[in-house]
Amino acid sequence: MNTLNDPVLLTDLYELTMLQAYFDCGMNETATFELFVRSLPAQRNFLMAAGLDPVLDYLSDLEFNPGVLGLLKRTGRFSDPFLHSLESLRFTGSVHALPEGSVFFANEPVLRITAPLREAQLVESRVMNLIHYSTLAATKAARCTLAARGKSLLDFGLRRAHGSEAAMLSARSSYIAGFDGTATLLAGLRYEIPVFGTMAHSYVQAYDSEREAFAAFMRSQPDNATLLIDTYDTERAARIVVELAGHLAADGLAIRGVRLDSGDLAEHARRVRRILDEGGLAETTILASGNLDEWRLRDLVRSDAPIDSFGVGTRMNTSADAPYLDCAYKLTQYAGRPRRKRSEGKATLPGVKQIFRRYDAAGTIRSDVIALEDEPCSEVPLLQPVMRYGLRVRPTLSLNEVRQHARREMASLPEGLQELDPADPLPVETSATIRELARRLDHERELMRDDRGLE
Amino acid sequence: MNTLNDPVLLTDLYELTMLQAYFDCGMNETATFELFVRSLPAQRNFLMAAGLDPVLDYLSDLEFNPGVLGLLKRTGRFSDPFLHSLESLRFTGSVHALPEGSVFFANEPVLRITAPLREAQLVESRVMNLIHYSTLAATKAARCTLAARGKSLLDFGLRRAHGSEAAMLSARSSYIAGFDGTATLLAGLRYEIPVFGTMAHSYVQAYDSEREAFAAFMRSQPDNATLLIDTYDTERAARIVVELAGHLAADGLAIRGVRLDSGDLAEHARRVRRILDEGGLAETTILASGNLDEWRLRDLVRSDAPIDSFGVGTRMNTSADAPYLDCAYKLTQYAGRPRRKRSEGKATLPGVKQIFRRYDAAGTIRSDVIALEDEPCSEVPLLQPVMRYGLRVRPTLSLNEVRQHARREMASLPEGLQELDPADPLPVETSATIRELARRLDHERELMRDDRGLE
Numbered sequence: 001m002n003t004l005n006d007p008v009l010l011t012d013l014y015e016l017t018m019l020q021a022y023f024d025c026g027m028n029e030t031a032t033f034e035l036f037v038r039s040l041p042a043q044r045n046f047l048m049a050a051g052l053d054p055v056l057d058y059l060s061d062l063e064f065n066p067g068v069l070g071l072l073k074r075t076g077r078f079s080d081p082f083l084h085s086l087e088s089l090r091f092t093g094s095v096h097a098l099p100e101g102s103v104f105f106a107n108e109p110v111l112r113i114t115a116p117l118r119e120a121q122l123v124e125s126r127v128m129n130l131i132h133y134s135t136l137a138a139t140k141a142a143r144c145t146l147a148a149r150g151k152s153l154l155d156f157g158l159r160r161a162h163g164s165e166a167a168m169l170s171a172r173s174s175y176i177a178g179f180d181g182t183a184t185l186l187a188g189l190r191y192e193i194p195v196f197g198t199m200a201h202s203y204v205q206a207y208d209s210e211r212e213a214f215a216a217f218m219r220s221q222p223d224n225a226t227l228l229i230d231t232y233d234t235e236r237a238a239r240i241v242v243e244l245a246g247h248l249a250a251d252g253l254a255i256r257g258v259r260l261d262s263g264d265l266a267e268h269a270r271r272v273r274r275i276l277d278e279g280g281l282a283e284t285t286i287l288a289s290g291n292l293d294e295w296r297l298r299d300l301v302r303s304d305a306p307i308d309s310f311g312v313g314t315r316m317n318t319s320a321d322a323p324y325l326d327c328a329y330k331l332t333q334y335a336g337r338p339r340r341k342r343s344e345g346k347a348t349l350p351g352v353k354q355i356f357r358r359y360d361a362a363g364t365i366r367s368d369v370i371a372l373e374d375e376p377c378s379e380v381p382l383l384q385p386v387m388r389y390g391l392r393v394r395p396t397l398s399l400n401e402v403r404q405h406a407r408r409e410m411a412s413l414p415e416g417l418q419e420l421d422p423a424d425p426l427p428v429e430t431s432a433t434i435r436e437l438a439r440r441l442d443h444e445r446e447l448m449r450d451d452r453g454l455e
Numbered sequence: 456m457n458t459l460n461d462p463v464l465l466t467d468l469y470e471l472t473m474l475q476a477y478f479d480c481g482m483n484e485t486a487t488f489e490l491f492v493r494s495l496p497a498q499r500n501f502l503m504a505a506g507l508d509p510v511l512d513y514l515s516d517l518e519f520n521p522g523v524l525g526l527l528k529r530t531g532r533f534s535d536p537f538l539h540s541l542e543s544l545r546f547t548g549s550v551h552a553l554p555e556g557s558v559f560f561a562n563e564p565v566l567r568i569t570a571p572l573r574e575a576q577l578v579e580s581r582v583m584n585l586i587h588y589s590t591l592a593a594t595k596a597a598r599c600t601l602a603a604r605g606k607s608l609l610d611f612g613l614r615r616a617h618g619s620e621a622a623m624l625s626a627r628s629s630y631i632a633g634f635d636g637t638a639t640l641l642a643g644l645r646y647e648i649p650v651f652g653t654m655a656h657s658y659v660q661a662y663d664s665e666r667e668a669f670a671a672f673m674r675s676q677p678d679n680a681t682l683l684i685d686t687y688d689t690e691r692a693a694r695i696v697v698e699l700a701g702h703l704a705a706d707g708l709a710i711r712g713v714r715l716d717s718g719d720l721a722e723h724a725r726r727v728r729r730i731l732d733e734g735g736l737a738e739t740t741i742l743a744s745g746n747l748d749e750w751r752l753r754d755l756v757r758s759d760a761p762i763d764s765f766g767v768g769t770r771m772n773t774s775a776d777a778p779y780l781d782c783a784y785k786l787t788q789y790a791g792r793p794r795r796k797r798s799e800g801k802a803t804l805p806g807v808k809q810i811f812r813r814y815d816a817a818g819t820i821r822s823d824v825i826a827l828e829d830e831p832c833s834e835v836p837l838l839q840p841v842m843r844y845g846l847r848v849r850p851t852l853s854l855n856e857v858r859q860h861a862r863r864e865m866a867s868l869p870e871g872l873q874e875l876d877p878a879d880p881l882p883v884e885t886s887a888t889i890r891e892l893a894r895r896l897d898h899e900r901e902l903m904r905d906d907r908g909l910e
Contacts, residue, residue, distance in 0.1 A: 009641040010619055012611075013652030016640065021675035027661065071644055077679065117661060124655065128614040129622060136617075156467075159583040160779045162591075162772075164465055165618030167584060185471065186464040189526055197468030200579065202786035205794040206482065206572060209903070220476035224532065230798045232900065263799035314779045317617075323778040324615045324769045331657035339660040343685045344718035445687065448664070 003067035007058060012125045016078065019118050023082045029335035031117040032352050033124070034109035035131055036330075041322035045417040046426070048142045048406060049098040049110050050173045051134025055127050056392055059091040062123065091119050095387035098355075099397070101138075101176050101406030102382065103413060105428050108355045108370060110135070112383060117334065124329050132327050133166060138173035140294070140319040142410060144312055145178030146418050147298040154196050155182035156289055157313035170317035176402050178410070183311070191399055198226040198259045198287065198311075205231060211240050218248055218255065226257040226287055229272070234260060238272045242279030257285040257308070265290065266305035273306040287311060293320065294420055340441055349430060350437050355382040365412050371431035458522035462513060467580045471533065474573050478537045484790035486572040487807050488579070489564035490586055491785075496777035500872040501881070503597045503861060504553040504565050505628045506589025510582050511847055514546040517578065546574050550842035553810075554852070556593075556631050556861030557837065558868060560883050563810045563825060565590070567838060572789065579784050587782050588621060593628035595749070595774040597865060599767055600633030601873050602753040609651050610637035611744055612768035625772035631857050633865070638766070646854055653681040653714045653742065653766075660686060666695050673703055673710065681712040681742055684727070689715060693727045697734030712740040712763070720745065721760035728761040742766060748775065749875055795896055804885060805892050810837040820867050826886035 003009075022028060037047060064072075064086040072078055072086075093115020104110055111131055113120050144153055155174045161167035171187030181194035188195030199217060207213035214227045229237035238258065245255050258276070260268050265288045276284050288300070289311030300307060314320065330348045331339050338350035349370070356369045356379035371377055385393050397405075416423035458464075477483060492502060519527075519541040527533055527541075548570020559565055566586055568575050599608055610629045616622035626642030636649035643650030654672060662668035669682050684692035693713065700710050713731070715723050720743045731739050743755070744766030755762060769775065785803045786794050793805035804825070811824045811834035826832055840848050852860075871878035 004641070004645045006641070007619070009644060010613070010622070011640055012613055012638045013640045013643070013650045014638065014654055014658075017652050017676050017679070018654055018658045018672075021658070021672045022661070024675045025671045031657075031661065033657065075650075077676070121655070121657060124657070125613050126619075129616060129619065132615050133617045158465070158467055158580050159784075160587050160782070161584060162588045162617035162778075163620030163624055164462070164581075164584065165620045167465070169618055183467045183469065185466055185468045186459070186461075188468070189464060190459040195468045195530075197472050199469055199473055200576070201796045201798065202486075202488065202576060202579070202784075203469075203473045203476070205786045205796055206477070206486065206789045216480045217473075217476045220479045221472050221532070224472070231796045233797070261798065262801050318773075318778040320778050323617075323773040323775050327615070329614075329657075331660045334661045341656045341660055341686045342688070343656065343716065346717050 003071055006065070006068050007126065008062060008064055008068055009071070010126055011122065015122050015125055016072070018121055020078050020082050022118050022121070023085055028116045028118050030114060031120045031331060032112060032114045032333040033120050033329050034332050034353060035111040035128060036107055036109045036328060038326040038328060038346070039106045040425075041325070042422060043321050044139060045419070045423050046103045046105060046139070046413060047135055047325070048138040048177055048409070049102045049104055049135055050100050050138035050176055051131040051169070052097050052100045052111070052386065053396060054130045054134065054169070055111070056095070056387060058126055058130065059095070059123060059387065059390065060392070062089075062091045064089060089119065090390060091115065091123065092390040093119055093387070094385065094389070096383040097386050098382055099384060099402070099405060101402045101409055103365070103409045104355070104382075105368060105426055107349070107430075108368060108428065109353050109383065112352070114352070128327060128329050130169075132325055134169050134173050136319045136323070136325055137170040137317055138177045138406075140316050141170075141174035141177035141179055142406070143294040143420060144297055144316055146410060147294040147301065147420060148310065149301050151301060151307070152309035153179045154309060154311050155179050155184065155313065155316065156311035157317035158184045160314040161317045166317060172399070174316060175399060176406050178403065178407060179312070180309075193399065197224070199228045201228065201231045204228060210237050211244060214241065214244055218244070218253060222253050223256070225255060226259050227255060228259045228261065230260055230262045230268070234263065234268050235271050235275060238275040241284070242275060242281060245279065245281055245284070255281065255284050257287055259287045259289060259311070261288075261290045265307065266300055266303045269305045269307045285309065289313070291315065298420060338437055338441060340438060342442070349434050350441055351434055353434070356380065357382055359412065363412055364414055365426060366414075367427040367429065369429045369431055370434065372433055375431055375433055458526055461520070461523050462581065463517060463519055463523055464526070465581055466577065470577050470580055471527070473576055475533050475537050477573050477576070478540055483571045483573050485569060486575045486786060487567060487569045487788040488575050488784050489787050489808060490566040490583065491562055491564045491783060493781040493783060493801070494561045495880075496780070497877060498776050499594060500874070500878050501558045501560060501594070501868060502590055502780070503593040503632055503864070504557045504559055504590055505555050505593035505631055506586040506624070507552050507555045507566070507841065508851060509585045509589065509624070510566070511550070511842060513581055513585065514550070514578060514842065514845065515847070517544075517546045519544060544574065545845060546570065546578065547845040548574055548842070549840065549844070551838040552841050553837055554839060554857070554860060556857045556864055558820070558864045559810070559837075560823060560881050562804070562885075563823060563883065564808050564838065567807070569807070583782060583784050585624075587780055589624050589628050591774045591778070591780055592625040592772055593632045595771050596625075596629035596632035596634055597861070598749040598875060599752055599771055601865060602749040602756065602875060603765065604756050606756060606762070607764035608634045609764060609766050610634050610639065610768065610771070611766035612772035613639045615769040616772045621772060627854070629771060630854060631861050633858065633862060634767070635764070648854065652679070654683045656683065656686045659683060665692050666699060669696065669699055673699070673708060677708050678711070680710060681714050682710060683714045683716065685715055685717045685723070689718065689723050690726050690730060693730040694734075696739070697730060697736060700734065700736055700739070710736065710739050712742055714742045714744065714766075716743075716745045720762065721755055721758045724760045724762045740764065744768070746770065753875060793892055793896060795893055797897065804889050805896055806889055808889070811835065812837055814867065818867055819869055820881065821869075822882040822884065824884045824886055825889065827888055830886055830888055
């Protein structure tokens with residue numbers, strides 16, 4: 001691998017300077033870090049966990065090869081003994097996490113890493129980068145799935161995704177959250193997601209006439225053709241499709257679908273549906289695209305527009321109305337002692353934690369409790385062990401299994417939280433033990449203040 | 456390279472199915488595509504072009520190796536003769552573009568590709584993906600630079616960037632737009648951008664006391680230490696810094712800076728500045744971070760808060776208030792004939808175009824004209840040839856040269872457009888020739904309607 005592509009260097013510089021300091025102090029006791037989201041964006045009633053499998057790949061592959069160590073040496077920031085120590089560094093810790101596709105809420109740890117301090121610290125930047133974006137996209141896509149009420153959704157978002165990895169991870173996250181496929185070829189191949197495609201306006205424009213463009217495409221892709229009919233005049237193009245279908249029928253070919261990409265999609269869909277039906281093309285489906293998000297999907301579905309599937313891109317994979325989550329990866333225990341920070345507005349809860357979830361008889365989520373891992377609790381613990389001694393402890397779920405889990409999770413949300421509009425939040429309680437622990441730590445810190453006498 | 460990482464597959468499926476259709480028709484005449492942004496987000500007075508150099512790398516490296524062709528064959532969607540034709544496909548066309556760091560406006564082509572149809576079509580998805588995001592991030596960062604009025608800005612955004620490439624490209628774009636460096640180590644190394652780092656709260660928490668944490672870091676990174684002082688109580692920590700500095704002075708060590716990351720940054724900065732100054736640490740700088748964007752930067756700078764530099768992350772690299780641009784890559788000429796689409800609300804202008812810019816005597820931009828490339832015009836043409844026959848035609852500018860260009864570009868904006876608040880847009884005119892050409896094409900299309908007799 002080109003050293004300047006090595007993911008071990010995809011980190012904030014400070015992770016490595018902190019590691020140098022830990023090394024110089026001989027500090028490498030066991031640390032626990034938890035990744036959580038401090039608060040939900042106003043437009044989100046739940047979050048959907050995603051990105052775990054890419055994180056486990058990253059942790060499994062973590063190492064500093066000689067090329068990387070040479071680069072680090074040339075920065076002049078690190079000592080030779082420290083760089084030497086990195087040669088043998090691997091991730092040897094354990095990971096507990098919410099299964100991908102799970103729903104979760106503010107302050108709940110979605111991922112927990114327990115490892116020697118240097119390992120757990122080093123991975124902070126990239127672990128957050130993978131979980132944050134994957135979760136952001138899965139959550140937005142889940143809202144689209146809920147709004148679409150069973151209609152088919154496709155990821156059309158490569159061109160305006162924030163770079164290549166956002167395109168890949170959002171194809172993956174949206175598939176988990178219920179999309180039926182992606183237009184991004186590499187994502188389809190890598191993650192084994194169904195790949196869909198239609199045609200571009202430029203394709204239609206390159207021909208002297210739409211009929212010629214459509215006919216050529218049908219000859220070339222007879223089984224997979226969705227013809228784009230809004231380049232010049234949508235209804236006219238629909239009539240051309242009908243006329244062309246008559247000729248193709250002689251060869252046993254049928255036009256699978258047409259695509260609308262501009263104007264009033266519901267109104268065009270109604271007119272086009274009528275033209276297609278009257279032309280004997282009741283089986284030809286209508287796909288709509290163009291600036292769609294969960295709100296527009298909801299309106300189109302409610303309007304009973306005869307649209308069979310939707311291409312959703314930019315607004316899903318940029319999570320346009322809430323393009324980031326207020327996530328954090330914080331030390332909660334070191335060397336057996338619980339830790340917390342108390343920064344204004346950003347205080348954290350100490351101790352190694354678990355989420356316990358209560359369901360009602362119908363299987364609907366009723367409330368969550370954030371408690372210490374070993375507190376006795378009769379409810380269902382959500383964080384599962386996924387890595388121990390740096391090795392995966394359970395077989396990786398297929399993406400289709402994750403997708404089924406996500407569907408069950410969405411169905412288990414209380415009704416209000418399945419809606420797009422802001423609803424009363426799920427009751428999430430912090431256990432009395434954690435609160436008492438936080439108070440005790442604050443008190444101890446007051447007693448141990450290291451600035452006494454400085455005032 | 457692992458085939459499932461090959462950038463040639465990072466494309467929408469439809470690019471390849473369209474190529475199959477073009478191949479079947481024998482269509483491969485010269486095509487011109489233009490990339491432009493249809494309209495500016497309400498919160499943007501200008502856009503800053505970026506992403507060109509990554510695009511030229513992509514075009515230079517474009518090829519289908521045997522592993523990739525094997526994967527495509529297994530999809531069952533492509534004919535053997537077509538796949539065989541891809542073996543020798545390379546990008547052989549020409550590219551004209553705005554230099555990176557240039558300011559531009561709605562409907563102006565930022566990049567123009569002229570190449571055999573299949574090549575120009577194939578690259579659509581990835582070219583847009585690179586230019587769109589790089590430009591989005593550069594534009595947001597440029598607004599931060601303008602708001603910071605000369606104060607130093609650092610990219611702190613890896614953790615919440617949308618995946619790895621967004622982190623890399625936004626480090627690059629923000630450096631172009633005037634940031635002084637990045638915390639993302641790999642971006643610093645790859646693009647030769649200065650790399651900065653401080654420390655995490657977890658670092659402070661891992662020690663039993665702040666003083667111990669700070670002292671250890673100073674021993675380990677004596678020349679580069681910026682101590683994070685808001686983990687427990689900001690002003691108390693500032694006093695610890697003063698006290699520690701007294702001890703360090705004996706060893707000739709000075710504490711370079713402190714960092715604030717929570718609470719009222721202006722108020723904390725004033726109090727901390729006073730504590731540091733009274734403690735003889737007038738040279739110790741204050742860095743502030745935490746949910747910063749151009750608006751908060753403007754307020755902090757206007758308030759005269761004694762902050763020397765700012766770490767800006769999430770809101771810059773997600774372009775949080777406008778996380779995408781309405782960009783398009785459209786066919787404007789094929790086989791020597793101008794083309795346009797007329798989709799509702801998305802009509803495009805035909806012909807091979809150039810931007811001509813008029814400046815006043817003081818060097819301030821006064822207006823732009825979008826005209827055909829060969830229209831006589833006395834103003835300055837902005838699109839420059841950067842690739843011909845698939846080869847770069849000019850030496851690549853260093854990132855520092857691009858950054859200087861960007862600074863001149865921002866300075867050449869009319870005053871109102873340098874402000875954060877929405878201003879009257881720059882007058883951008885479309886030449887009479889293009890408008891006449893569009894009318895003529897529409898008229899010809901009416902005469903040639905291929906659905907005549909179908910109604």
